[in-house]
Amino acid sequence: MDNSKSLSEAFNAAPVQLAGHGKREVRVLKEAFAGVEEHMASxxxxxxxxxxxxxxxxxxxxxxxxxxxxxxxxxxxxxxxxxxxxxxxxxxxxxxxxxxxxxxxxxxxxxxxxxxxxxxxxxxxxxxxxxxxxxxxxxxxxxxxxxxxxxxxxxxxxxxxxxxxxxxxxxxxxxxxxxxxxxxxxxxxxxxxxxxxxxxxxxxxxxxxxxxxxxxxxxxxxxxxxxxxxxxxxxxxxxxxSLYPYIIPARHYYRQRVDKMGQYYAGAKELAALFNGCHNISTLPEVPVSNMFHVHFALSREQVERILITFSEETGIGFTPRLKETGEFSCSYELNIGDLYGGIPKAELEAAFGLLDRLLREA
Amino acid sequence: MDNSKSLSEAFNAAPVQLAGHGKREVRVLKEAFAGVEEHMASxxxxxxxxxxxxxxxxxxxxxxxxxxxxxxxxxxxxxxxxxxxxxxxxxxxxxxxxxxxxxxxxxxxxxxxxxxxxxxxxxxxxxxxxxxxxxxxxxxxxxxxxxxxxxxxxxxxxxxxxxxxxxxxxxxxxxxxxxxxxxxxxxxxxxxxxxxxxxxxxxxxxxxxxxxxxxxxxxxxxxxxxxxxxxxxxxxxxxxxSLYPYIIPARHYYRQRVDKMGQYYAGAKELAALFNGCHNISTLPEVPVSNMFHVHFALSREQVERILITFSEETGIGFTPRLKETGEFSCSYELNIGDLYGGIPKAELEAAFGLLDRLLREA
CATH class of the missing domain: 3.40.640.10 (Type I PLP-dependent aspartate aminotransferase-like (Major domain))
Structure with a gap:
């Protein structure tokens, strides 16, 4: 069984993702150009x-x-x-x-x-x-x-x-x-x-x-x-x-998100605390200083992959498509909070982390 | 009077342009993406x-x-x-x-x-x-x-x-x-x-x-x-x-235009003959071997700018926004035939070149 592929599949199939602003797809460009006048010069x-x-x-x-x-x-x-x-x-x-x-x-x-x-x-x-x-x-x-x-x-x-x-x-x-x-x-x-x-x-x-x-x-x-x-x-x-295919989206999303960085940062601190409350998990930094942190698992990559696939199937929440092996019994991944995090109800999130903790304890 | 700016203005104001596929504006991107599914992955x-x-x-x-x-x-x-x-x-x-x-x-x-x-x-x-x-x-x-x-x-x-x-x-x-x-x-x-x-x-x-x-x-x-x-x-x-903001338009316009190169080439030969029929103009090459050629004028850039501004105002046809000075009494510009050329009625074009020849003879 190709565990790595399966984690990626489970992640892509999960209806809810913790990190980022959403998938990198053509929609991102189309949204940015939707309000732009056709005759604007390159x-x-x-x-x-x-x-x-x-x-x-x-x-x-x-x-x-x-x-x-x-x-x-x-x-x-x-x-x-x-x-x-x-x-x-x-x-x-x-x-x-x-x-x-x-x-x-x-x-x-x-x-x-x-x-x-x-x-x-x-x-x-x-x-x-x-x-x-x-x-x-x-x-x-x-x-x-x-x-x-x-x-x-x-x-x-x-x-x-x-x-x-x-x-x-x-x-x-x-x-x-x-x-x-x-x-x-x-x-x-x-x-x-x-x-x-x-x-x-x-x-x-x-x-x-x-x-x-x-x-x-x-x-x-x-x-x-x-x-x-x-x-x-x-x-x-x-x-x-012509660089406008990048400039117009840069301008569009800059204006949309530059004032949300405080909200992402608060989300990262909240989420890191939930991770740190789980057995065999620690975050780096323990308390984030931006919208990002790394999640470290004190278990082998294969074990964590199996756990995250189960977790994703049960909760509908996808964490990451892949884990980085950092040792025989350790692995990690990087997390950046964006627009998606704010859309997840807190109670749902806490229940999900309860399950994650159980799965990690049983591993 | 800033002649260079005026030629550029006259060119931009002209409703008909001889060369190219149309202005480089945001429309070019929007058209290429119009039929592309929003959820296509980057x-x-x-x-x-x-x-x-x-x-x-x-x-x-x-x-x-x-x-x-x-x-x-x-x-x-x-x-x-x-x-x-x-x-x-x-x-x-x-x-x-x-x-x-x-x-x-x-x-x-x-x-x-x-x-x-x-x-x-x-x-x-x-x-x-x-x-x-x-x-x-x-x-x-x-x-x-x-x-x-x-x-x-x-x-x-x-x-x-x-x-x-x-x-x-x-x-x-x-x-x-x-x-x-x-x-x-x-x-x-x-x-x-x-x-x-x-x-x-x-x-x-x-x-x-x-x-x-x-x-x-x-x-x-x-x-x-x-x-x-x-x-x-x-x-x-x-x-x-992500390079898709360039790849999708490349694919779109490649499919749309790759089979039109013969038509552009034929247009270039026809148009070069019209230019070569005018006093004080020669094209390089004399008979084009692709959709492009250079138009050389045996008059000073200032003279030709004035002529092209008049020509553009009278015929509504724009040749070029700028001329390259190649000598005290010579200048030139580059021309690439694209989609626009085929849309100009032949009779209109021949009448326009009649005027161009007159303007050049009177210079």
Whole structure:
């Protein structure tokens, strides 16, 4: 029996899903375009009202002089680091060992830009001011990811973030924000996007995480920085004749969801408490600091798959299509709260978690 | 008076346009998605039925083992040349001096891949077998563009193309096709896409030239070549979570227009003859070999702008929003025949060209 396939099937068949905003299907695009006038002109190679207005809006939100829309964060962030590296005359940059550039991009930063990343901190913890102070000389740019996704979406205290920023400015080290989930951390910090971004020289944000768009990213910074980034965007093959199929959904879902991040965050805390009340489950972080966390099971992946299939069949609730094996007797998955969570009645949820706890105890 | 702006305004205000398929506006996307089921699942990082089926369809059309959908041709072609360069262990590639990679990509090939292009032939003519034989040793890959856009869309004789292909195979030089307008040249050659592509080791095609989609490209070749191209696509930041906003329009307009290329080609020949009948105008090529050609005026850009504005106001026909200055007393523009041309009554067109000829004689 192919358990992995079965969990995925059970998840897809479940009428209720805990996480996210709903399935990634063509409806997402159609809804975003429903109210858009047919004769609206396309953007053309980065120019035109449609792209320029959205870039200006995002620059203002992020408190930066200018912003550029990119097809992907992979492209935007490599380019940001390349620009800072060229300006500083050093190929050395620093980031977390589980940074997106290090583990999800087939080493594009090294293969295309020949940058040499220094991996700061351990794989299981955040970068600290101490780590930054111990980087040694010659680092052109430090990249910080808020929240640090691969460790459950953890965040440094705001005071530590400010101290890191102050240290980098003092040392002439450029500070870049991987803000793929920036809006998601604002309720915890109690800050505006512009306030957080003011600590950084350049910022990338994504439109298909908490925002729930289709794809696309924005890179923001000073006008000369973003101007240079457009040249690299062309070089990377990202200066598409038309990016509006991503821009219009980005704008639509940004406006629809940016003010719901507090609600998602509250949902994540509530849900993490329910998970932590179950035998053999712990969440990372224990108390979420954004809309995301990781669920860790102290049982083998095969056992948990069987339990989640049963759970899904009995309750109609799907948790995840797949589990990550983290050891012989441990596995985990990532969870992001979105629109769907709020639609599940609390009593139903508590009853379901009662069943989950029983299934885990009996395992 | 800002003539350039006025020509653009006159063009945009003209109810009839000679070239293309219509304005690049949101309608193009909406039409393509109108018949698409809302619950169709998105592609996910290059996987899923939607992308895989279209890639398989294109591989078959091009007679290649496999095909990969890319957001842009800029990305696809740099990657093709990089793969062949790595395999051959040489950074030297060859292409035309007006190749897209040389003049429109901010030197991405050099800045990101450190390849060293040898520019073959003159800027005003096609690459010949003789040029290829004189390239010297150590060229990993030769890129040929069919048709050669920047010189009006000229084509080599098919026999010469076959001879270049045979020579490259004999010498172990990889041959890559810039087929941005591949479908557009098939009526002239009287060949299928697969027949033309069989002369090449790798092929790129575009979906927003004659096909009239929104953006996007396909790179095709052997399975190991396309497999490697996917790794580079990730590195470039082109492996987007969802490419369906481009794939669905590409498929829609491909099916709608691929069989109309003969009609566009016939229209281009007819229209070029009308232009060539006018004083101070010549087309390049004189007799088109695809749906495209360049219109050259033997008058200053300012003069021609004034004439085209008058022409447009009197006839309601718009030629172009802008002219390229090619000398003190010469200018030109590029023209691609699409769906719109067939809708203009012949008598109206001939009367209009009578006026154009008069305006040019009086200039």
């Amino acid at each position: 953007d053309m190679y980065g120019t035109g009202e449609l792209i320029e207005e959205f870039q200006a809006e995002m620059a203002e939100v992020l408190g930066k002089e200018a912003a550029v829309f990119f097809p992907s964060g992979t492209m935007a962030q490599q380019i940001a680091l390349r620009i800072w590296s060229d300006r500083k005359g050093s190929k050395r940059v620093a980031y977390h060992p589980l940074c997106h550039l290090e583990i999800h991009e087939q080493d594009g930063l090294k293969e295309l830009h020949h940058l040499q990343p220094l991996l700061l901190a351990g794989k299981d913890r955040l970068i600290t001011l101490e780590d930054v102070k111990n980087m040694g000389a010659g680092i052109a740019c430090l990249l910080l990811e808020l929240p640090q996704r691969e460790i459950g979406g953890q965040l440094p205290d705001y005071a530590e973030l400010e101290a890191i920023s102050a240290y980098c400015r003092e040392q002439g080290i450029m500070l870049h924000l991987d803000g793929a989930r920036l809006f998601e951390v604002l309720p915890y910090y109690g800050k505006t996007a512009a306030e957080v971004c003011s600590l950084f020289d350049s910022v990338y944000i994504s439109f298909y995480k908490g925002i729930g768009g289709i794809a696309g990213a924005v890179l923001a910074g000073s006008g000369d920085f973003t101007g240079e980034s457009k040249i690299w965007k062309r070089r990377h093959g990202g200066d598409l004749i | 592609d996910m990082y290059g996987t899923g039925e939607l992308i895989e089926e279209f890639q398989a369809e294109m591989a078959e059309v091009l007679g290649k083992e496999a095909a990969v959908f890319f957001p842009s041709g800029t990305m696809a072609q740099q990657i093709a040349l990089r793969i062949w360069s790595d395999r051959k262990g040489s950074k030297r590639v060859a292409y035309h001096p007006l190749c897209h990679l040389e003049i429109h990509e901010q030197d991405g090939l050099k800045e990101l891949h450190h390849l060293q292009p040898l520019l073959l032939a003159g800027k005003d003519r096609l690459i010949t077998l003789e040029d290829v034989k004189n390239m010297g040793a150590g060229i990993a890959c030769l890129l040929l563009e069919l048709p050669q856009r920047e010189i009006g869309g000229q084509l080599p004789d098919y026999a010469e193309l076959e001879a270049i292909s045979a020579y490259c195979r004999e010498q172990g030089i990889m041959l890559h096709l810039d087929g941005a307008r591949l479908f557009e040249v098939l009526p002239y050659y009287g060949k299928t896409a697969a027949e033309v592509c069989s002369l090449f080791d790798s092929v790129y095609i575009s979906f927003y030239k004659g096909i009239g989609g929104i953006a996007g490209a396909v790179l095709a070749g052997s399975g190991d070549f396309t497999g490697e191209s996917k790794i580079w696509k990730r590195r470039h930041g082109g492996d987007l979570i």
